[in-house]
Each structure stands twice: as structure tokens, then as C-alpha cells.
Amino acid sequence: MRAGGWRWAGLAGAGLVLLVAAFAPLLAPYDARKIAGPPLMKPSGEHWFGTDSNGLDVFSQTVMATRLDVLIAVTTVLAATALGMAAGLAIGMNESGRGGIGVLARAGARAADFVQAVPAVLVGLVAVGLYGSTPVTITVAIVIILMPMQARLVRTEVLQVRGEAYLDAARMAGTSELRLTVRHVLPNVARPAVLYMSVLFGVSIMLTAALGFLGVGVAAPTPEWGAMISRGATDASLGHWWPALFPLTVLILTVLAVTAAFSTFQQGRQRR
Amino acid sequence: MSAPVSTTTIRAGRLTSVAAEGLSRHFGRGAERFTAVAELDLEIPVGRRIGIVGESGSGKSTLARMIAGLDEPDEGDVVVDGRPLRQVLRSRSQRVEYRRVVQLVAQDSMSSFDPLRTVRDAVRTPAEQLCGLGRAAADALADETVSALGLSPDLLDRRPHELSGGQRQRCSLARAMVVQPRLIVCDEVVSALDVSVQGQVLNLIKDYCERTGAALAFVSHGLPATAFVAEELVVMRHGRIVERGTCDEVLTAPAHPYTRQLVAAFRGRGAGSAA
Amino acid sequence: MRPWLHHNGWWLRRLLLLPVHLLVFALVAFALVRTIPGDPVLVVTGNQISDDQYADVQRRLGLDGSLAHQAGEYFGRLLRLDLGDSLITGRSVTEEFGSRLPQTLELAALGLSVSLVVVLALSAVVLLRPRGVISRLAMAYARSAGAIPEFAVAVAGIFVFYASLHWLPSPLGRLGPDDPVPTPVTRFPLLDAVLTGNPQVVGSMLLHLVLPVFAMVVANSAVLLRLLCSQLEVELARPATRFRISTGAPRWVVLASIYRRALPATVTMSGTLFGYMVGGAVVLEGLFGFGGMGQYLTDAVTSADLTALQGLLVVIAAVSLVVFLLVDLINMALDPRRRPGSGGAA
Numbered sequence: 001m002r003a004g005g006w007r008w009a010g011l012a013g014a015g016l017v018l019l020v021a022a023f024a025p026l027l028a029p030y031d032a033r034k035i036a037g038p039p040l041m042k043p044s045g046e047h048w049f050g051t052d053s054n055g056l057d058v059f060s061q062t063v064m065a066t067r068l069d070v071l072i073a074v075t076t077v078l079a080a081t082a083l084g085m086a087a088g089l090a091i092g093m094n095e096s097g098r099g100g101i102g103v104l105a106r107a108g109a110r111a112a113d114f115v116q117a118v119p120a121v122l123v124g125l126v127a128v129g130l131y132g133s134t135p136v137t138i139t140v141a142i143v144i145i146l147m148p149m150q151a152r153l154v155r156t157e158v159l160q161v162r163g164e165a166y167l168d169a170a171r172m173a174g175t176s177e178l179r180l181t182v183r184h185v186l187p188n189v190a191r192p193a194v195l196y197m198s199v200l201f202g203v204s205i206m207l208t209a210a211l212g213f214l215g216v217g218v219a220a221p222t223p224e225w226g227a228m229i230s231r232g233a234t235d236a237s238l239g240h241w242w243p244a245l246f247p248l249t250v251l252i253l254t255v256l257a258v259t260a261a262f263s264t265f266q267q268g269r270q271r272r
Numbered sequence: 273m274s275a276p277v278s279t280t281t282i283r284a285g286r287l288t289s290v291a292a293e294g295l296s297r298h299f300g301r302g303a304e305r306f307t308a309v310a311e312l313d314l315e316i317p318v319g320r321r322i323g324i325v326g327e328s329g330s331g332k333s334t335l336a337r338m339i340a341g342l343d344e345p346d347e348g349d350v351v352v353d354g355r356p357l358r359q360v361l362r363s364r365s366q367r368v369e370y371r372r373v374v375q376l377v378a379q380d381s382m383s384s385f386d387p388l389r390t391v392r393d394a395v396r397t398p399a400e401q402l403c404g405l406g407r408a409a410a411d412a413l414a415d416e417t418v419s420a421l422g423l424s425p426d427l428l429d430r431r432p433h434e435l436s437g438g439q440r441q442r443c444s445l446a447r448a449m450v451v452q453p454r455l456i457v458c459d460e461v462v463s464a465l466d467v468s469v470q471g472q473v474l475n476l477i478k479d480y481c482e483r484t485g486a487a488l489a490f491v492s493h494g495l496p497a498t499a500f501v502a503e504e505l506v507v508m509r510h511g512r513i514v515e516r517g518t519c520d521e522v523l524t525a526p527a528h529p530y531t532r533q534l535v536a537a538f539r540g541r542g543a544g545s546a547a
Numbered sequence: 548m549r550p551w552l553h554h555n556g557w558w559l560r561r562l563l564l565l566p567v568h569l570l571v572f573a574l575v576a577f578a579l580v581r582t583i584p585g586d587p588v589l590v591v592t593g594n595q596i597s598d599d600q601y602a603d604v605q606r607r608l609g610l611d612g613s614l615a616h617q618a619g620e621y622f623g624r625l626l627r628l629d630l631g632d633s634l635i636t637g638r639s640v641t642e643e644f645g646s647r648l649p650q651t652l653e654l655a656a657l658g659l660s661v662s663l664v665v666v667l668a669l670s671a672v673v674l675l676r677p678r679g680v681i682s683r684l685a686m687a688y689a690r691s692a693g694a695i696p697e698f699a700v701a702v703a704g705i706f707v708f709y710a711s712l713h714w715l716p717s718p719l720g721r722l723g724p725d726d727p728v729p730t731p732v733t734r735f736p737l738l739d740a741v742l743t744g745n746p747q748v749v750g751s752m753l754l755h756l757v758l759p760v761f762a763m764v765v766a767n768s769a770v771l772l773r774l775l776c777s778q779l780e781v782e783l784a785r786p787a788t789r790f791r792i793s794t795g796a797p798r799w800v801v802l803a804s805i806y807r808r809a810l811p812a813t814v815t816m817s818g819t820l821f822g823y824m825v826g827g828a829v830v831l832e833g834l835f836g837f838g839g840m841g842q843y844l845t846d847a848v849t850s851a852d853l854t855a856l857q858g859l860l861v862v863i864a865a866v867s868l869v870v871f872l873l874v875d876l877i878n879m880a881l882d883p884r885r886r887p888g889s890g891g892a893a
Contacts, residue, residue: 098344116819117871121826122844122863129848129856130583165384168342169394169447174371174401176364187388202693210830213698214841216848229702233834236706237718244706248699255694 010260017070017254024067028060033221036060040240052228052243053235062247065223070254072135073204076142077197083143084150085193087112089181091151092158092189109155115148120203121210128216135218142207146200150193157189164188198262202255209251225251284484285373287353287454290339291315294348296511297334308334310511311348316455321481321488323502323519325495325534331511333379336459336491340376341367372402375448379460381440385432391440392428395447402451417446421476438469442476449480455487456480462497474501495538499523507531557886558876565872570622572864577621580857581610590851591634607634608853630858635850640858643843648862649734650839651832655824657737657756658763662820666768670775671802674783689773697766697827701834704758716755720836726751759835763827770823771816778809811878811885818874822867 020027030036036047036057043050049058087108094105127141161167162185170180205225211217212226225247232244297309309331316322316339326332337343339350341361350357352370360366375398378384385394392414399410415425421442432440441461448456458477462470478501481488492498498505505522507515507530514528526532552559583590588604596604605611609620609631624631630640669685676682708715716723721736729736729743737756740749782788782805791801832841847855879885 114867114871116815117822117874118863118867119822119826119829121829122859125829125844125848126579126856126860126863129851129859130579130853132584133848165378165380166386166394168337168376169378169384169444170386170397171342172340172371172376173394173398173447174368175397184386184389188386199693206693206696209696210698210826213696214830214833214845214848216845226698229698233698233702233705236702237710239706239710241706244702248702251696252694252699256691259690259692259694 006260007264010257010262011264013253013257014261017066017257020063021067021070024063028057028063030057030060032056032060032064032223040235040243043242049246050242052231053240058228058243058246061223061228062225062250065225065228065247066250066254068135068218068222069205069208069225069251072139072142072208073201076139076146076204077200079139079143080146080200081150081193081197084147085154085186085190087147087151088154088193089158089185089189092155092162093177093181093185095155095159108151112148112152112155115145116152120145120207121214124207124211125214125216128211133211133216133219138208138211138218142204145207146203149200149203150196153196154189154193157192158185161185161188195262195266198259201258205251205255284452285369285454287318287373287487289315289318289351289353290374290455290487291351292335292339292348293351295335295338295345295350296347297331297338297343297345307331307511309338309345312511312513314506314513316487316489317504318454318487319485320504321478321490321502322504322506323498324489324491324506324508325493325498326508328493330508332491332493332508333459335508336376336457336489339489340374340457341370342376368402371398372451373454374457375451375453375455376457376459377441377444377448377461379463381437381444381464382432384444385440387432389431390429391432391435391443395428395443395450398447398451413450414446417450418443421446421449422472437465438472441465441469441473445473445476445480452484453486455489457489457491459491460493461490463492463494470497477501495534499538507534557879561872561875561879565868568868569861569865572868573622573625573861576857576860576864577618579860580853581614583853587853591853604634607632625861630861631854633847633852633854635847635852635855640855643855644840644858644862646731646734647838647840647843648866650736650837651825651828651841652866653735653737654756654759654763654828654832654837654839655821657760658767658824658827659817659821661760662764662768662771662824663817665764666772666775669772670779673776674779674802674805685772686776689769689776692769692773695766695769697762698830698834700762700765701758701831704762705834708758715758716751718755718758718835720838721752721755722748723751723755755835759828759831759837762831763824766827767820767823771813771820774816775809775813778812779805782808811881814877814881815874818870821870825866 033056035055037051037055039051039053039055041047041051043058047057047059049062052058052061091105091108091112094101095109096102097105123145124138124141127137127144131137131140167180167184170184171177175183208217208224209226209229212224212228213230215227215230217226218224228247229244229251232240232242232247235241236244292312292314295309295312295314296307299306299308308329312331312335314335324332324335334343338345341350341357344358352360352374357370360370385391392411395414395418396407396410399405399413400407403410405413414428418425418428423439423442423446427435427439427443435443441464444461456477461477462473465473474497477488477490480486488501490498490501499519502519504518505516506513507522507528509530515522515526515531522531523535523538526535580587587608587610588596588601591608592600592604602611609617611617628641630644632639633643636643669681672679673682673685704715705718709717722728726748727745729739729745729748732739732742737749737752740752785808788801788805791804828839829841829844831837832839833845843855844859846852847859875885
């Protein structure tokens with residue numbers, strides 16, 4: 001009963017986040033990049049979340065940042081899942097193969113394991129350092145970081161399914177390996193990867209924000225949660241809590257909502 | 273809806289000879305290396321029903337998979353109409369032709385159907401992929417084949433877990449028989465079934481072979497069932513053939529000590545349990 | 548000799564592969580720097596330079612001559628552990644990393660240790676009293692896995708415990724303004740402080756570490772807690788455990804056996820967690836004024852310090868490979884089945 005409430009709150013929250021992201025420009029009362037009032041005003045009727053040390057409206061910035069961060073997260077999660085599934089299928093199906101493909105697949109499996117030990121933030125830093133701090137660079141870097149996580153998961157599932165007799169039966173029926181992988185293996189291994197998208201979503205949001213927090217994320221003045229929190233941190237140490245608190249809260253609630261929303265999906269599927 | 277309308281007849285494929293020549297298959301490596309099949313020679317006479325018996329681990333399932341072209345031997349090869357199977361499988365058109373004439377029915381009917389797809393999908397696929405039939409013709413052929421095996425075609429639109437074990441195994445047979453193969457390899461097809469259902473399935477297999485003149489390689493650890501369907505028996509142990517002969521020969525005068533044990537156990541249990 | 552090799556081949560082979568893997572990553576770093584958009588020399592210097600300067604910068608970046616020549620230079624220096632000199636700061640990248648990396652690794656290791664202790668304790672409570680208040684809170688926390696960034700906890704912590712309550716020192720370094728700086732011996736700051744034996748310095752340093760370590764632990768432990776709890780649940784339900792309980796074995800014996808079987812998954816997860824912690828440390832160092840990799844790296848990124856970035860890639864690879872190796876070796880030691888080809892064939 002309590003868990004049920006948690007799930008519905010999650011669905012509602014995730015829906016709200018998507019709506020905010022979609023209609024951000026209509027919701028923001030001020031231009032998020034322009035000075036909207038005196039600096040460091042407390043939250044009020046005029047400025048719901050107050051203003052920051054530059055006099056920018058925190059509410060408008062938070063709303064616009066939601067658009068950017070969620071867009072990056074959704075894009076990266078979808079791309080990483082698609083690529084990760086393809087890689088995981090390719091690795092899992094060929095791992096015990098003889099010859100060059102088998103060797104390559106085994107190397108791929110080890111590499112995907114290894115990537116788990118690599119600090120993702122540092123990979124992001126290098127990517128931004130080499131290719132510039134544009135949303136595209138950040139998106140590509142995050143996809144590269146997330147992809148092995150999905151590949152690893154899918155590979156494990158493939159190893160479980162690979163020995164199933166229905167694959168041999170499909171082979172006997174003249175189904176080609178590619179068709180077999182797409183029609184019979186993929187649908188049977190996709191579920192955990194789809195559920196895992198909520199974790200990837202969290203990681204993606206964290207990475208974007210962490211880079212922003214370090215001051216090397218999406219370049220200012222584009223509003224971004226991490227960068228807002230970073231600037232707000234200075235204010236917070238002087239007792240002005242609102243420029244950091246609001247983006248921080250929205251960030252955490254967004255990830256929590258998406259995680260909870262996906263758990264609805266999980267329960268819903270299990271009930272069947 | 274349920275009455276099958278015979279709209280499609282497919283031309284049966286041709287197969288003149290299948291033989292294993294010096295076939296070996298090893299699993300694992302190093303100290304754990306295990307030889308499942310060791311330098312095995314076996315000719316499967318086209319048009320005859322042979323039974324391959326042996327205890328679990330004797331390599332009979334591996335042999336069945338290699339004959340069906342699902343597993344590749346480490347040494348030797350299966351020779352089909354004078355050509356090594358390795359070479360046959362490499363070309364798409366020849367592979368299709370081989371699948372057309374040689375079909376495998378697996379032991380576990382539950383796991384041999386994709387849980388997310390209908391049984392119809394599984395039964396019509398061979399007709400589509402191997403015989404080049406369109407969707408409608410393949411469906412009609414699937415209906416017809418299933419009906420011939422005494423099942424209602426309506427069952428085809430269910431998922432595998434919605435069928436009973438016997439129904440599923442008959443659908444498995446239908447999937448193999450839909451392309452009218454010349455050799456059916458059965459790998460422990462009745463081991464998981466109730467004794468009452470075993471008899472039905474065995475009869476269906478035997479009928480098919482008698483009616484079409486197709487060959488049968490019936491792999492099983494159970495001598496009674498094998499002796500019921502087969503005309504010839506091959507006894508395997510530790511990846512090798514220890515004895516071969518007609519059913520009568522092997523059952524009345526077993527030469528190898530291991531065969532003697534098997535036959536003694538068979539007589540002890542009573543020969544009629546499978547029939 | 549031969550039987551010794553036979554029994555120890557599994558970890559020896561793994562150890563010998565380390566330099567090979569490192570070489571692969573060095574090659575990747577070498578290649579990546581050469582794929583950046585635009586002319587690297589202009590990226591580093593801006594546009595206004597003379598031809599002489601251009602050639603000089605090009606040489607110092609290791610981008611002069613043929614690709615083979617460049618690679619030869621690069622790998623030659625790498626073998627001498629020389630990652631080149633930064634064009635921006637003029638200092639040796641190896642030296643910079645040498646003095647900064649230990650600080651970051653120490654912070655990450657502290658975070659990992661505290662996290663492991665907390666997770667083990669919480670998981671035991673969840674296992675023993677699944678309906679208790681602490682267990683419910685712990686599970687709710689575990690469910691939040693990945694939703695709380697360390698910098699969020701840190702900023703909130705600074706606001707509450709420094710700006711409002713004044714319980715903790717200002718986030719402006721590892722030591723208070725009046726504390727003597729311990730002489731660097733190992734370059735791991737806390738270890739050095741302990742070695743100098745001045746309790747005031749150690750105390751001050753620990754107090755400064757409370758918030759960052761707390762933030763890292765809160766942000767990253769949930770994943771491990773969730774994994775461990777689900778693993779323990781599986782182990783608890785196993786027939787072997789049921790049997791042990793039914794034989795009337797003492798509680799701690801049952802607990803120990805459950806934990807022992809959940810260990811490999813925990814070890815693997817710890818390796819990943821250490822990666823998170825290193826990332827977390829890098830993110831937090833700037834906020835707390837710690838002089839580790841964090842500030843240096845953000846500077847390197849904003850100033851497009853290609854030499855430093857190229858070196859960073861090699862260092863990331865080295866650290867990750869060592870962690871990965873340790874995880875593998877520990878797991879192989881715990882479970883011989885994981886050792887590859889124990890029979891001798893490759």
C-alpha cells in the first residue's frame with residue numbers, strides 16, 4: 001500500500017518533469033539569462049525561488065535548466081540503451097564462438113566489465129577538455145559512459161537465453177542469425193535493460209550536473225542545474241540558501257520520480 | 273475455422289545419404305576437457321528408423337545436434353550426399369535445402385518455443401523460411417499439419433505455456449513435419465512426457481515415417497520407447513558406438529556387456545511400457 | 548618451479564597483462580589528442596602567434612614530425628614515466644599528478660572505507676530486524692540509489708553545519724589557518740599528518756574531512772546497500788542456509804556464512820564504487836579547497852591543456868586498471884572457479 005503510493009507519486013512526478021521540460025519557455029516568468037531584479041532577493045510572490053547573486057530569477061533558471069538537463073538525460077539514455085543492447089547482443093551471441101569474432105566478443109565483454117571501474121566524471125572531463133563544453137560533446141561523452149553499462153547487462157541476459165532450445169528450433173526453421181537475434185533473443189533479454197534505464201537516467205543527470213558544478217559543463221549563461229548549484233554554493237556558505245536549494249531539490253526529485261515511475265513498470269509487468 | 277483446407281502441397285526435398293565420419297566433439301579445456309563424441313562413424317540409412325540409445329553423457333545428444341547441423345564437430349564431419357556438412361551449411365541456399373530435409377525435434381517442448389510468441393509463429397516459420405511460402409499459405413499448411421497430428425488448429429494461436437506438455441510436443445513435431453523432412457532427428461522427445469502421452473507421440477512419429485518413407489534417428493536413454501519406434505538399434509557409450517544391429521538382434525542376442533545390462537533392465541521392467 | 552607456476556599462473560598471467568592493457572590506453576590517449584577538432588596548436592595558444600612560436604609549441608606538444616616519430620617520442624617518454632610538461636603552467640605533468648593524485652586517492656579510499664563499514668552495518672540490521680525502524684529507513688535510502696549527488700549533500704552540509712550551526716570548520720582547505728602543514732613523506736595528506744604525530748593537526752584534518760567524506764558516503768552507498776541487501780536475501784533463502792539454521796548453528800555462524808557467499812558481488816561492486824568515489828572526490832575538492840586533482844583538472848579543461856589531458860587519460864586508465872585487477876584477483880582468490888583455465892591451456 002505504501003509502495004503503491006510511492007509508485008503513483010513517481011509516475012505523476014515524472015510526468016510533471018516531462019511537462020515542465022517540454023513547456024519550460026512558457027512557464028518561466030523571466031528570461032533566465034537576463035537580470036530580473038536585485039541580487040539575492042529571498043523567495044517572494046514576485047520571484048518564487050528568489051534571485052541569485054547576479055539578480056537572475058532562480059525559478060526561471062531552474063525551469064529552463066530542467067529542459068536542458070532532462071533533454072540531455074533522455075537523449076543519452078535512449079541512445080546508450082539502443083547502442084548498449086546492440087553491443088550486448090553482439091557480444092553475448094558470439095562470445096563462445098570460434099575464431100576472430102569470438103576473440104573480439106570476449107575482449108568486448110572484458111572491456112565492458114573494466115569500464116565499470118573507470119570514474120565516469122573523469123571521462124567526461126577529458127571529453128569536454130578535448131572537444132569543448134557543448135551540449136553535443138557532453139551528450140556523446142555520457143552515451144559512451146552509459147553504453148557499456150547496458151551492454152554488460154544485456155550480455156548477461158543473453159548468456160542465459162543463448163542456450164534456450166527455442167533458438168535452436170528457430171535455427172532449424174531456417175531463421176538467420178540476425179533475424180534470430182532480433183526476433184527471439186532481443187525481446188527475451190530487453191526487459192532488464194528497459195528497467196535499468198531509470199538508473200542510467202540518474203547517472204546521466206548526475207554527470208551533466210557534476211560537470212556543470214565543476215564549471216566545465218554546458219557553457220554559461222545557459223541555465224544548468226549543476227552550474228546553478230555551484231554558484232549557489234558560494235551564496236549558501238554565506239547563509240543565502242535559495243539559489244542552491246531549489247535546483248538541488250528539483251534535481252533530486254526528478255531522479256527520484258523517474259526511478260519510482262520505472263518501478264511501477266516493473267511491478268506492473270510482474271503481476272501478469 | 274477448424275476444418276483444415278488443403279490448399280498447399282509442397283514438394284518434398286531429396287536426401288540420399290547421411291553419415292557421420294570420424295566425428296569428434298570435445299567440451300571444456302585443460303584438465304576439464306571432456307570428449308562427448310569420439311571418432312564416431314555412423315551411417316543413417318535413408319528410409320530406415322534407427323534408435324540411438326545410451327546413458328546420459330554418452331554423447332548421443334551431441335551427436336544428434338551435429339547431425340542436425342546445430343553444433344560443429346571438432347574433428348571429422350557429417351557427410352550429406354557426398355559433401356561435408358560444414359561446407360553445406362556455409363552456403364545459405366544449401367543450408368536451407370538441408371534444413372528442408374533434416375529436422376530436429378528437441379526434448380524440452382517448453383523451452384523449444386519462444387515464450388513471447390505464439391506457437392503458430394514457430395510452426396509456420398519453417399514453411400516460410402525453408403519452403404518459401406507466403407504468410408497465408410504457411411498458415412494453412414501449419415493448420416493442416418497440426419490437424420494431421422490430432423490437434424485443433426486453434427491451439428496454434430496460444431502461447432507455449434498455455435498448452436499441455438503433450439500438446440506442445442505435438443506442436444514440436446508439427447514444426448518439424450511441416451516441411452516434410454526426409455530425416456527426423458528426435459532428441460529425447462518423450463522423456464519429459466507422461467507415459468500415456470508418450471505412446472501417442474511415438475505412434476505419430478512412427479506413422480509419419482511409415483507414411484512418407486522418411487528416415488528417423490531416435491535418440492533416447494529409454495530402450496523401451498526406442499525399441500518401439502526403431503527398426504535398428506545403435507548403442508552408445510562414452511562417445512562411441514558399442515553395438516549396432518536390428519532391434520531383434522540387439523534385444524535377443526546383445527553382444528556387448530553394456531548392452532546386456534541395458535537389455536536386462538529392459539526385460540526386468542517389461543517391454544510393453546512404452547507401447 | 549613448474550608446479551608453483553601451475554598453481555599461481557592465474558594471477559601471474561593477469562598481472563603480466565596489466566602493462567599490455569596500459570599500453571592500449573596510452574595508444575588511445577595518443578590517438579584522441581590527434582582527433583580534436585581544429586589545430587591543437589591554435590587551440591592551446593589562441594590565434595596570434597608567429598611561425599617560430601608555432602613550431603615551438605608544436606614541438607612541445609609532441610605534434611611535430613611524422614606520426615611514427617610522434618608515437619616514438621611519446622612512448623619513449625612514457626616508459627620513463629614522463630607525461631610531458633604543461634604548456635600552460637610550464638610544470639611537469641608527472642610531478643603535478645604525483646603530488647595531487649595521492650590526495651584524491653586518499654579521499655576516495657576514505658569514502659570507500661566509511662561507505663563499506665556503513666553498508667555492512669546497515670545490511671546486518673536489515674537482515675536481523677527487517678521490520679525495525681532503522682531497516683525501513685535503510686531500505687528507503689537504498690531505493691534512492693543514484694538520486695543524490697555528492698555535491699548536493701556537500702552544499703547542504705556546508706550551509707547547515709558551517710554557515711548556520713558553525714559546528715564544522717570553513718570549507719577552505721584541509722587544515723585551519725593556524726595549523727602547521729605536515730611535511731610530505733608519502734604525499735597522502737592524512738597519512739603524513741599521522742606520521743608527524745601531531746594530534747592537533749590530525750584532529751583538525753579529520754574535522755575538515757567530515758563533510759566531504761559524509762557527502763561521498765551518502766551519495767554513493769545506496770547502490771551498494773541495495774545490491775548487498777538483495778544478495779543477502781537470496782543467500783538467506785538458499786537451502787544451504789536453511790539447513791544451517793535448522794541444525795541449530797549459532798546466529799553468528801549463519802550470518803558469517805551468508806556474508807561470505809555474498810562477498811564476491813560486494814567486492815566487484817566496491818571496485819565500481821571506488822570509481823564513483825574518485826569521481827566524487829574530484830568534484831568535491833574544489834568546493835572544499837582541497838588541492839587534489841579536482842582544481843587542476845578543471846583548470847586543465849578550461850585552458851585546453853592538451854598535455855595534461857593526455858596524461859590524465861593514461862593516469863585514469865592506470866588507476867582503473869589497478870582497481871579492476873585487484874577486484875579480479877580478490878574474487879579469483881575467493882572463488883577458484885573464476886580462475887581462467889586452471890588446467891594450463893590459455
